Amino acid sequence: MAPVTPQSLSPRKRPRQARAAATVDAIYEATIQVLLSDGPQRLTTTRVAERAGVSVGTMYQYFPQKRALIHALNERYLDILAERIEATCRQQHGASAGMMVVALIETYWQAKTERPEVTRALYRSVADLDNSALIESFAQRVDSATTQMLESASDSCFQDLALVNRTLVTTIFGAVRNAFERQLADQEAAGIMQQLALMCRAYIEAVSAPR
Amino acid sequence: MAPVTPQSLSPRKRPRQARAAATVDAIYEATIQVLLSDGPQRLTTTRVAERAGVSVGTMYQYFPQKRALIHALNERYLDILAERIEATCRQQHGASAGMMVVALIETYWQAKTERPEVTRALYRSVADLDNSALIESFAQRVDSATTQMLESASDSCFQDLALVNRTLVTTIFGAVRNAFERQLADQEAAGIMQQLALMCRAYIEAVSAPR
Amino acid sequence: MAPVTPQSLSPRKRPRQARAAATVDAIYEATIQVLLSDGPQRLTTTRVAERAGVSVGTMYQYFPQKRALIHALNERYLDILAERIEATCRQQHGASAGMMVVALIETYWQAKTERPEVTRALYRSVADLDNSALIESFAQRVDSATTQMLESASDSCFQDLALVNRTLVTTIFGAVRNAFERQLADQEAAGIMQQLALMCRAYIEAVSAPR
Amino acid sequence: MAPVTPQSLSPRKRPRQARAAATVDAIYEATIQVLLSDGPQRLTTTRVAERAGVSVGTMYQYFPQKRALIHALNERYLDILAERIEATCRQQHGASAGMMVVALIETYWQAKTERPEVTRALYRSVADLDNSALIESFAQRVDSATTQMLESASDSCFQDLALVNRTLVTTIFGAVRNAFERQLADQEAAGIMQQLALMCRAYIEAVSAPR
DNA sequence: AATGAATGAGAGTTCATTCAT
DNA sequence: TATGAATGAACTCTCATTCAT
Structure with a gap:
């Protein structure tokens, strides 16, 4: 690599x-x-x-170079974000799968909305930067952390863990980002986050065998 | 407005x-x-x-102004995209809810991946443009089309249609975009799209009463 | 010429x-x-x-050409102005020299202040135009008109009419323009115009022999 | 201010x-x-x-900005001009009023004709600049300097000094500028300057009481 | 005769980057 | 080592003028 x-x-x-x-x-x-x-x-x-x-x-x-500054800034941001997600995963080790997705949603939403303007500004700053390597590296850290977490789920066991994991991560991160970017009212956003958790749980139910 | x-x-x-x-x-x-x-x-x-x-x-x-050009370009792109989604919604009128989400996922994924580089380029082009009004207008068109579609579902009936609709749209669009941006291999992406459909169906199952 | x-x-x-x-x-x-x-x-x-x-x-x-437009505009303005001055001169034919200068001052001041913004705008418009020929031609028309007028003065007779005439014209037009450009309050300006007339009369007194 | x-x-x-x-x-x-x-x-x-x-x-x-350059240039020019006039006024302190006006005419004429092309160029440069504040400030410096000078006149005493002063300044500056702009032959111009002095003295005579 | 779309040189201004101090 | 004045290529945008319609 x-x-x-x-x-x-x-x-x-x-x-x-x-x-x-x-x-x-x-x-x-x-x-x-x-x-x-x-x-x-x-x-x-x-x-x-x-x-x-x-x-x-x-x-x-x-x-x-100027680009080095922006690159470093984003690297730092993604680093901190990855750390927070890893921390959540460690914390949820051994919990139920349902708890896990809720915690994941919560963490990511929190990270985005704490300083929403900063989040938005950072997104805009990278417009002419090839940050795909950065993103890829971030994704792998997250993948690895969530996989480990899901493996330890107290109540579920997945046949194709890699696929389930990737699906959950893609869905959660995608949906949260989408909700964030639409600048919905707090309550509305909270409602969707709740439904998202429900959806993830329904999915887990559908694809997991009881342990 | x-x-x-x-x-x-x-x-x-x-x-x-x-x-x-x-x-x-x-x-x-x-x-x-x-x-x-x-x-x-x-x-x-x-x-x-x-x-x-x-x-x-x-x-x-x-x-x-230069910005007017970029603005217009994005407007046009979103317009075409909205039309395609509306067409899909019309086409799925009266189908089962499961068919609907599959069609929606398919349409959006298709639109993004037909000319992937163009999609990416457009995203990057708006960095210093306030396109939130554009996005909002697009979202409303989509909301309205999908709501009408879901209302007509042959097999499901939703207590809080607005919420379910927004959740589905947010999740589908967010997940598809996320998958798209990670530049996964075709097969991998296809797998996730399939799981996404499954997830949406599980969610629908969980929140709907049979008609 | x-x-x-x-x-x-x-x-x-x-x-x-x-x-x-x-x-x-x-x-x-x-x-x-x-x-x-x-x-x-x-x-x-x-x-x-x-x-x-x-x-x-x-x-x-x-x-x-664009410059032709500005040139023509100024030509027209100076033409109208010259006509007004000539009319005044004709009208004052045979009057006392004192009356003449008052009328001259009055006419020029009037012309400038009727549409003060237009006057100012015209001045600014010619910045990059060589309008010296226009000005010269205007000056000659005025010279000729005022000379004829002064010659007919009922109460004065000048040894060097050309010099007196040029002095009066230069002074009156210069002073009026200066007062105009300083954008003084109406009353202040009126005061100076009165003093200017007084000054001109004192000068005429000093340089003329009674007829 | x-x-x-x-x-x-x-x-x-x-x-x-x-x-x-x-x-x-x-x-x-x-x-x-x-x-x-x-x-x-x-x-x-x-x-x-x-x-x-x-x-x-x-x-x-x-x-x-480009305009800042032109503004600064004019400011500098007016500054130097004001200084020269102030110097003349200081020098003529206590002289006869007749001497004063001659000195004033001489100074202003000198300043304009030393580098006539530069003077003309500066006038043209300000076409699209609002330099009225600059002009006003210059006018006040001059007013103040000439007022002090005239107050000290050895042979004259004025009832309404402010008015006399403003009239003299307006007339002298206006007439000099007018003569300058007509690009008269040197001798002709000199003749008018002399007459202007004469006119000013006649005016002073008319409006002053002997000290 | 009248129109107004098209032209493109050239204007003012910015800013990443360098390097003498 | 830290500074910030200097650089100049490159940018966005304008407008006098032309000419096909």
């Missing part, structure tokens, strides 16, 4: 010192701020540097 | 003559071509005009 | 028919309107034609 | 280093050169930058 992050997009140096880490974080935060206030079109290196309180030159020390 | 397309984004003039209509179509096609070959970043007004074989000036006669 | 209006700037055809004259007038008026509402920078041929209710093509029949 | 120069028209950054100051001066001089050789219509940012020997980008660092 090709490395997820090509050399040209990786930070020039890993931040070894605390100061450097703080700088990088400031740059990330500034990028999000600019994205939110000015939109992806007006996301310029100068603006980000200014907002972050560093000079462009310094920024180029950490991110050799 | 506010108009879907603000004045600033609507074509300056409707093509009255056949020649003008051909010009507009050439511009649309050129936009897609440039999007495919050069990416959204390199989608420039000059490049589009050149590829379309017209002058920039002419292009600006029909699209007063 | 070179002709005031070079061939390249003269209307392609003299309006012989009433309809054509109406068209030309509509174009003039439209030019002023656009100048007022959009400024000289946004004074475009298309905009003028549209406002005048004719096509660009038709406009180019009458004015072969 | 509102600031004379709106933020949008003020230089983006003040030149801090000697090099930057030189750059700004080069840009000013280049603007005048282009104005002289190409006319206001062909005064483009690229041309100015090229002539100044800097890149457009650099120019935009100091002048955020």
Whole structure:
């Protein structure tokens, strides 16, 4: 497999010192701020540097190209998201399959809606970036975590776990994203999330044998 | 309801003559071509005009801003998509609910994968466009068509049709898009689509009373 | 002397028919309107034609270049202005010199302030036009008219009439224009106009012998 | 009082280093050169930058818009002009009123005719700029300087100094400008300037009481 | 005679990136 | 090492003018 992050997009140096880490974080935060206030079109290196309180030159020390910055930002976002999903999976280890899907839905919905504008801004920022490797890597982490979780279900046992897993993940993540993007009222969204859980449970019922 | 397309984004003039209509179509096609070959970043007004074989000036006669072009392109895409979905819904009128969801999945998947690169290109093109009004309008057309379809189901009757409908649409469209974006192998994708149908049927079973 | 209006700037055809004259007038008026509402920078041929209710093509029949239009507009303005001054001069024939300067000041001030915005707009429109020939021609008409008038003064007789005349004209027109451009309050302006008359009379007193 | 120069028209950054100051001066001089050789219509940012020997980008660092450049240029011109007039007024402090007007006429005429083409070019450059605030500010500086001067006249004392002052300033500046713009032969112009002085003295005589 | 679609050079402006300080 | 002035290619958009209809 090709490395997820090509050399040209990786930070020039890993931040070894605390100061450097703080700088990088400031740059990330500034990028999000600019994205939110000015939109992806007006996301310029100068603006980000200014907002972050560093000079462009310094920024180029950490991110050799503008695209590297956006790439890193998304990498970080997906990393955190994957970690949260993994945590949920670990936590639901051994629970009933029904509990699992509910927890998964809840986690993903939560992650998206905590800072909805940031979520949206990040989506828009990658428009001209080939982030498929990033996405693929994220998907594999999730796949692996959810597979392990489902395997441990206390009440169900699946013939073709890989397929069931992929179906559930695709459906849940797809539906949640869709609901999120339609900007529905909170209550409406909650209703759909509930129905989504119901649907997943009905599916599990249909494809699993009792353990 | 506010108009879907603000004045600033609507074509300056409707093509009255056949020649003008051909010009507009050439511009649309050129936009897609440039999007495919050069990416959204390199989608420039000059490049589009050149590829379309017209002058920039002419292009600006029909699209007063670059964004208007992208907006119109997406509007057209969503329009065609909505029509196809409506056609499917009409066709499935009176069928069983299970047939309906299969047809819906099939139609949407088909629409996305016929020219997958175009689909992807269009998604990327809207990065700095507020297309939420467009999306909303599309969603309402779909909602209305699928609701009418489900109402006519020969074998099922739903207590809260609106909720069921929205859940199904959100799930199907979300899952299909997600599967599409992961660029799975054909067979894998087909497998998931099948499972998705199964899942929807299980859900329908669970929430409907026999007619 | 070179002709005031070079061939390249003269209307392609003299309006012989009433309809054509109406068209030309509509174009003039439209030019002023656009100048007022959009400024000289946004004074475009298309905009003028549209406002005048004719096509660009038709406009180019009458004015072969954009500069020809502006040139003609200014020519017309100066023509009307010269006529008014000549009328005043004729009217004051045989009056006292004091009356004459008052009438001159009054006429010029009146002409400028009747439609102050139009006056200003016209000034701005000529920025990149060599209108010195136009100005010169206007100046000569005025010179000639005022000289004749002053010659007939009932109470004064000048040794060097040409010099006195040029001094008075230069001073009056310069002062009035200056006062106009400073956009003083009406009363203030009126005060200065009165003082200007006083000044001119004092000058006449100083340089004339009683008749 | 509102600031004379709106933020949008003020230089983006003040030149801090000697090099930057030189750059700004080069840009000013280049603007005048282009104005002289190409006319206001062909005064483009690229041309100015090229002539100044800097890149457009650099120019935009100091002048955020083309209009800002023209505005600054005029501001500078009026500033220098006001300073010269103030110097003359200081120098004539305590002189006779007759001397004063002569000095004023002389100074203004001198300023205009030293580099007549530059003067003309600057006038034309402001066509689509609202420089009334600039003009107003200039006028007030002049008013104040001339008022102080006239107050100190050794031989005259005015009942309504403000009115006399404004009349003199309006007349002198208007007449000088008018004479300048007519491009009279040197001798002719000199003759009129002399008569203008005479006229002003006659006026002063008429409206002042001996001290 | 009148129209207005088409042209395309050229305008103002931005911004990723470099490099002397 | 950090800075931010300088660069200039590339962008979006305009508009005087032409000419097929």
